[in-house]
Amino acid sequence: MDLPDKVVVITGAAKGIGKALARGVLEKGAKVCFSDINEELGAITRRDLATSYGEDRVAFVHCDVRDDEQFKNVFQVTKDKFKQVDIVVNNAGVCDEEDWEKTVAVNLTGCIRGTILGAEALRTDLGGNGGVVVNMCSVFGYQPSAFLPVYAATKYGVFGITKSYAAKPEMKENGVKFTCLCPGAVATDLITEEIQQVRQKLLNTTSLMSTDVIVEALFKLLIDTDNNGGALIVNDLDPDHHMKYVGNIL
Numbered sequence: 578m579d580l581p582d583k584v585v586v587i588t589g590a591a592k593g594i595g596k597a598l599a600r601g602v603l604e605k606g607a608k609v610c611f612s613d614i615n616e617e618l619g620a621i622t623r624r625d626l627a628t629s630y631g632e633d634r635v636a637f638v639h640c641d642v643r644d645d646e647q648f649k650n651v652f653q654v655t656k657d658k659f660k661q662v663d664i665v666v667n668n669a670g671v672c673d674e675e676d677w678e679k680t681v682a683v684n685l686t687g688c689i690r691g692t693i694l695g696a697e698a699l700r701t702d703l704g705g706n707g708g709v710v711v712n713m714c715s716v717f718g719y720q721p722s723a724f725l726p727v728y729a730a731t732k733y734g735v736f737g738i739t740k741s742y743a744a745k746p747e748m749k750e751n752g753v754k755f756t757c758l759c760p761g762a763v764a765t766d767l768i769t770e771e772i773q774q775v776r777q778k779l780l781n782t783t784s785l786m787s788t789d790v791i792v793e794a795l796f797k798l799l800i801d802t803d804n805n806g807g808a809l810i811v812n813d814l815d816p817d818h819h820m821k822y823v824g825n826i827l
Contacts, residue, residue, distance in 0.1 A: 608659050613640070
């Protein structure tokens with residue numbers, strides 16, 4: 578998919594991977610409506626991106642992906658400002674094993690909600706132009722994690738909802754494709770000192786990927802045409818599996 582003048586919705590994009598993705602697609606000529614639960618930081622990021630790429634190409638909506646009405650409003654604002662939606666990136670996520678219910682609600686329930694709303698916005702039979710839903714998964718979406726079991730469980734669910742929606746005949750018939758990104762450890766606030774200590778003990782490394790690598794992976798997902806239901810591993814610390822699809826393409 579060519580990005581110039583396409584409209585991209587990205588959740589959880591006030592900082593980290595989401596912000597990098599927003600900047601990346603704007604660089605390619607797209608327009609972006611991004612959301613985040615942090616309203617103050619979101620406003621700062623919107624101002625930063627609008628200064629660089631134009632007020633007419635950037636919008637920010639405060640949204641907690643656990644709230645159905647707030648999430649629906651993200652798509653309404655996008656359509657009001659840009660008249661269409663072409664790409665949806667469900668990126669919002671947390672990693673909190675102690676507050677595991679929050680982790681499930683944000684990572685899994687929020688992604689399911691974003692998948693459903695994204696599909697509705699894109700389907701040609703509902704007035705959309707077709708497009709792509711990209712769900713942010715993890716390497717722990719297809720392999721276990723003894724030290725982050727709840728986080729891994731949510732990402733297994735993200736993998737499942739992505740592939741299951743990709744298999745729905747009515748989605749293919751109405752021009753909607755579903756894929757997911759499965760990154761390894763990325764240099765964001767999600768990687769705490771505790772996680773780094775465990776990584777050093779188990780993997781003998783504390784190296785982290787740059788968010789630029791994830792931007793490159795998103796471009797690959799959008800360029801590749803035959804990857805409906807595909808889950809792209811993004812782990813440059815593992816050359817044998819970096820930028821490779823896992824699971825069946827549907």
